[in-house]
Amino acid sequence: MKISVIGTGYVGLVTGTCLAETGNEVVCVDIDENKVQKMRNGEVPIYEPHLDVLFERNIKAGRLKFSTSLSEGLEHGEIIFLALPTPDDGDGAADLSFVLGVSEQIGKIIKDYKVIVDKSTVPVGTAEKVQAVIAKNAICDFDVVSNPEFLREGFAVDDFLKPERIVIGSSSEKATELMKKLYKPFVRSGNPIIIMDEKSAELTKYAANSFLAAKITFMNEIANYCEKVGADVDKVRIGMGTDSRIGKRFLFPGIGYGGSCFPKDVKALYNSGKESDYNFAMLDAVIKVNQKQKTALIPKIKAYFDNDLQNKTFAIWGLAFKPETDDIREAPSLYIIDELLNNGAKIKAFDPEAMENVSNKYGDKISFSKTMYDAITNVDALIICTEWSIFRTPDFEKIRKNLKSQVIFDGRNLYDIQDMEKEQLDYISIGRSNAFKS
């Protein structure tokens, strides 16, 4: 089939590449000329494991092409995916200007039947809006379908190729049949393609993300309470998670959820509720608790250093909002960096993939190290913000020799308390009675 993808970010590029992998002819359109030039030169503009192999293979096979021209994309594809940004508009609502702006253009350009598929995360009722905006100018038939994306960064290729489910919101039989045909190769294991109306599909995405964000937030509150009463959240987590009704996943406490999705999506659903005169009281609490959780390590750091961080230097391991990505959108590390800088501290940071993005934001306000061990030379203490695998079994002797104060502040609970006692390091993490004083 001939497919076009408008917007070639984390979702658009993975969608385009994976659809080319199953034999479709794909044109990816992006407004960013630099990015398109890079991709034409064979360069993947983001870090996403396993994407490079598929990307290269499908470009070579001539099935994956890139363009800056929306007209070219619209002429090529029978199915047109919109994978455009829907960021926070500043007041917590989803900014639909990218989606509706491109839809307006689509109405003016298309000359024959197209299925316009909204893959961006959008509030209930957006498909109707897209339909109306295109219809204002369209001279041909078209259908609008809602097809929310559930991939996770870091696992995006795998999630796209082997989805647990595909949700399609459509009231057109013709469009539904085309979508089912397109996705058939991805559900051979028997996972379902779930067909529903557009509004329910749009809400499914927000409901799933908000539920997961709430699950994490609940555990963060349990962790904070554990610290008050001397319980160990990791033991509580395992005790709870073995109940199959609760499940083991997404129960890891830490310094809050970040990324390009949960923070903005929970806010957008809360905001949509308000517009319909519904108060999502629970989501309001999730947003507030998470905001505070991002800097949960700061009071612990201040307490350890008797409230004086002036001219102290901290190593930070991990900057990305989670491992296996270079994405720093709403990363807890950024909130911690801001707090440390505001308190007069200095920072030496290391991340396997996200240093360039952080450097673009902070310039020379913080320094970056080539390796995790370079980052700990001549610093007062170590802070861990992201659970990259390479941080899981470090050389503790090196850490002990380098840190001026023998302390690790761990926002991701990577190490066992007893091991840290053996290593004679003070270890301050989340939700564990752990302030072992060496």
Ligand SMILES: NC(=O)c1ccc[n+]([C@@H]2O[C@H](COP(=O)([O-])OP(=O)(O)OC[C@H]3O[C@@H](n4cnc5c(N)ncnc54)[C@H](O)[C@@H]3O)[C@@H](O)[C@H]2O)c1
């Ligand atoms: N990142 C994820 O893991 C993820 C997962 C599921 C759903 N989503 C949703 O998918 C949507 C896209 O997210 P993303 O993370 O891929 O965004 P992104 O910011 O990585 O990419 C968006 C791309 O769209 C391009 N763009 C902007 N305006 C354009 C225009 N007028 N024409 C063509 N291209 C244009 C940008 O240059 C950018 O390359 C959002 O609604 C997001 O909530 C994201």
Ligand SMILES: O=c1ccn([C@@H]2O[C@H](COP(=O)(O)OP(=O)(O)O[C@H]3O[C@H](CO)[C@@H](O)[C@H](O)[C@H]3O)[C@@H](O)[C@H]2O)c(=O)[nH]1
């Ligand atoms: O037990 C956990 C699990 C996750 N997190 C944090 O939660 C955030 C989000 O993690 P994750 O869901 O793995 O990453 P995303 O790539 O943001 O994926 C989410 O957001 C996407 C965009 O909407 C959806 O498509 C995915 O299904 C959804 O998992 C990160 O900051 C994690 O550190 C925790 O703190 N504890």
